[in-house]
Amino acid sequence: DSGARGAAAHFVDSVTGRALPSAEGSAVIGCDGIGSVVRRQFFGDEGPPVYSGVNMWRGTTVWEPFLSGSTYLRAGWLTVGKMVIYPVRHDVDREGRQLVNWVAEVQTDQYNEQDWNRTGRLEDFFHVFADWTFDWLDVAGLIKGAEQILEYPMVDRDPLPRWTHGRVTLLGDAAHPMYPRGSNGAGQAILDARSLADCLQSHPSVDEALRAYEEQRLPATSAVVHASRSAPPDVILKAVHERTGDRPFERITDVITAEEMAALSDSYKRVAGYDRESVAS
Missing domain, CATH: 3.50.50.60 (FAD/NAD(P)-binding domain)
Known part of the structure; x- marks a missing residue:
């Protein structure tokens, strides 16, 4: 009232x-x-x-620190599988391992109605990331190591x-x-x-x-x-994916210049209101 x-x-x-x-x-x-x-x-x-066409699966896994130990990682692209990975807690077991949060995003027509507590199934998406094993992080192992997986669609x-x-x-x-x-x-x-x-x-x-x-x-x-x-904040990933055809490359600057990356990032910052000028005012 x-x-x-x-x-x-x-x-x-x-x-x-x-x-x-x-x-x-x-x-x-x-x-x-x-x-x-x-x-x-x-x-x-x-x-x-409204469903975006992208479904998401999320989990947390106790894992060894990767790269700097505080790295926030976004890799891949939605059409072939994208991952967002970052630590949320340090030394959770007194052996130096971290609690690492991960989100798998896949473009698909298959999704369920939004429910923050819906249990996800490994078999619905793991095949997309099964070969994501790098010398600095075993993404496939990270996914399989989660005690619980939640599923929800990307909607707005x-x-x-x-x-x-x-x-x-x-x-x-x-x-x-x-x-x-x-x-x-x-x-x-x-x-x-x-x-x-x-x-x-x-x-x-x-x-x-x-x-x-x-x-x-x-x-x-x-x-x-x-x-x-x-033109989301991760549009840089889309640009790299399209230019490389999802093929490996040695240096990011061989694919996209530092100036282009800064321009893409700054454009979204201005829209979102956290560019330097907006924050200063």
Whole structure:
């Protein structure tokens, strides 16, 4: 509920259907994720998230440190298999091994409806990476070493025409779900929260603050949603894949110049709002 003096959120136990205590405040900020119940109150006919054509499998594996021990790795491309790999915790077993997070991404028509807790099957994707064994990292072994694998499709939603309805507005994935590339879901939510806090502090009324917040963040995040579809932060991988025909090469600069890589990276940074100029301001 939203009125001139504030807003109220009403809750229901999702298992039993029992009504839970309501909460009242000056505003309600819907930051309840891609399946946002708050968003659904205003856009009930929106339908399910839109599948990108890429399915993902994720796991964590206790593994020996690779390369620098703090390396963030993105390799391959979606049409032939892409991996994102990075350590999330050091020395988990007092023997120096790390907890390493990995995400396998494969372009495919086969996918299941989004469910963050869906168990993935090794046989559905392992063949794509079975020969990914390098002298600095055994990717195939890393995948097989995970105790649990989760599966979910890469999805997003089209940008909304508005977020704010009276004293209710949206934030993060509830407002602008986008492809999980470059950690942009979390990054854009942080920028949303900073903008909202600044607007609430600098405007004389909550209504004006919510309108100013939407004016700042809705067009900015809409641009990121569209850029993530057409020219994502890992577009360098696509360029290298297309130029090499997925064949090995000795030096990256034989395929793409340092200037080209910087231009591709900087272009996305400007859209996402974390280029040097934006951060400095």
